[in-house]
């Protein structure tokens with residue numbers, strides 16, 4: 001890539017349906033996703049890579065994933081993805097492979113940086129888990145490219161975000177993840193989705209970020225399930241050759257759809 005800055009844009013938790021009229025707790029997830037795409041198109045700095053970090057679909061149907069293909073094709077920007085608890089991995093891989101822009105990969109080597117994409121989906125569960133094969137893959141990448149700063153991506157949060165109902169479905173074996181990352185000084189940043197909110201923390205000196213959903217937002221620091229009336233958003237991540245990483249959220253101007261303040265779950 002010719003520029004001295006690489007821009008990644010993280011888009012997450014789209015929860016699309018195969019029917020574009022369907023809504024999730026008052027939000028038409030297709031329209032809300034399109035609003036985020038429109039926002040991205042207006043940004044004068046266009047990304048080099050789109051990162052889709054899970055829960056692409058709500059109904060697991062091919063049609064939902066076809067809207068992802070349409071969107072990425074219209075952007076004309078390469079993309080990669082990891083599955084969330086709501087995704088059907090088989091259907092997702094089948095449909096997304098029809099795109100010339102979407103790469104099915106677990107490792108991307110960039111200038112001075114490497115992106116490691118892990119599957120944290122635990123079959124038939126909402127909670128997250130990194131299988132031994134995923135953890136071994138992570139460690140192999142970190143060992144093989146010690147001079148490349150590593151950004152590790154998966155769906156579930158690897159730490160508490162302050163909402164007990166949501167934290168019960170966090171990455172269940174995060175200790176194994178942190179143990180590996182702490183052994184490798186090239187471990188740089190962790191990115192995840194699942195929590196439908198902007199969150200930033202640090203573990204063992206490693207910055208960790210989540211990104212708001214393109215549809216509904218979960219209320220921060222809430223004991224029980226609750227929504228927050230915040231517009232959808234994406235995260236931009238700029239990688240510099242000197243090892244610096246800058247990141248921030250770009251949020252749409254308005255909440256999309258009806259705000260269902262009484263909802264008790266989804």
Ligand SMILES: [Fe+2]
Pocket residue numbers: 013015054055084194195196213
């Ligand atoms: Fe989600």
